[in-house]
Amino acid sequence: MCSGGFAKCLGISLLPLSIVCVLCNILLFFPDGVSVDSGHITEQVxxxxxxxxxxxxMIFPALVFLGLKNNDCCGCCGNESCGRRFAMLSSILFAAVGVCGAGYSVIVSAVGINHGPKCVTFINGTDEQWSTPFADGDYLSDTALWSKCLLPVGVVSWHLSLFSVLLLVGLVQMALCAVQVVNGLLGALCGDCCGCCGGSDGAV
Structure with a gap:
C-alpha cells in the first residue's frame, strides 16, 4: 500500500474516534443523564x-491524512518537485498536533478519573452538600466507597466510564498519529509510492 493510501486509512480511523470523544465530553456535562448546575460539574470536564x-x-490531522491520497502517486515517482514528498513531510507536523491534542485529552481524563465526580454527600452524617469525596482516587480500588455519592444516582459509574473511554480513545489516537509520523518519514524519503511504478514503465 502507498504511504498516501495508508495515511488515508489512518484519517478514516481518526474521524469517528474524534466524534466519540466529543460526545463523551458532552455527556460528562450531564451526570447520569441529569442536568445540574454548572458549579456541580467536575472541574476536569x-x-x-x-x-x-x-x-x-484531531480533525485537522485527520483531514490532512485523508487528502494525501488525492494526487496521482504514480505520476510523481522519482519527481521530487511535484510536492508529494513535501506533502508527506508536512503531514508529520499535523500528526504531531494530533499527538499533542490526544495527549492533552489523556492527561485530563487520567486526572478526572483520579479525582472522581462531584456529587451530593452527607457532611457530618446529616447535612447534604455537593463535594468531591474521592479526591485521592481510593474509590477505584474500593467500590464500596461509591455509596458516598447520593445524587445523581449512578454518577460514579457514569463519570468513570466516560473518562475511561476518553482515556483509551486518546491513547489510540496518539498511537495512530505516531504511526503517521513514521509513515510520513518513509513517504518523504522514498516517495509516496515506493516501488509502485518500478518496472511498470509508466503503467497506471
Whole structure:
C-alpha cells in the first residue's frame, strides 16, 4: 500500500474516534443523564479534553491524512518537485498536533478519573452538600466507597466510564498519529509510492 493510501486509512480511523470523544465530553456535562448546575460539574470536564484535545485538534490531522491520497502517486515517482514528498513531510507536523491534542485529552481524563465526580454527600452524617469525596482516587480500588455519592444516582459509574473511554480513545489516537509520523518519514524519503511504478514503465 502507498504511504498516501495508508495515511488515508489512518484519517478514516481518526474521524469517528474524534466524534466519540466529543460526545463523551458532552455527556460528562450531564451526570447520569441529569442536568445540574454548572458549579456541580467536575472541574476536569471544563478542560474540554474530549472536545478540544481529541476532538477539534484531531480533525485537522485527520483531514490532512485523508487528502494525501488525492494526487496521482504514480505520476510523481522519482519527481521530487511535484510536492508529494513535501506533502508527506508536512503531514508529520499535523500528526504531531494530533499527538499533542490526544495527549492533552489523556492527561485530563487520567486526572478526572483520579479525582472522581462531584456529587451530593452527607457532611457530618446529616447535612447534604455537593463535594468531591474521592479526591485521592481510593474509590477505584474500593467500590464500596461509591455509596458516598447520593445524587445523581449512578454518577460514579457514569463519570468513570466516560473518562475511561476518553482515556483509551486518546491513547489510540496518539498511537495512530505516531504511526503517521513514521509513515510520513518513509513517504518523504522514498516517495509516496515506493516501488509502485518500478518496472511498470509508466503503467497506471
Amino acid at each position: 471544563w478542560y474540554f479534553g474530549g472536545i478540544l484535545g481529541s476532538g477539534v485538534l
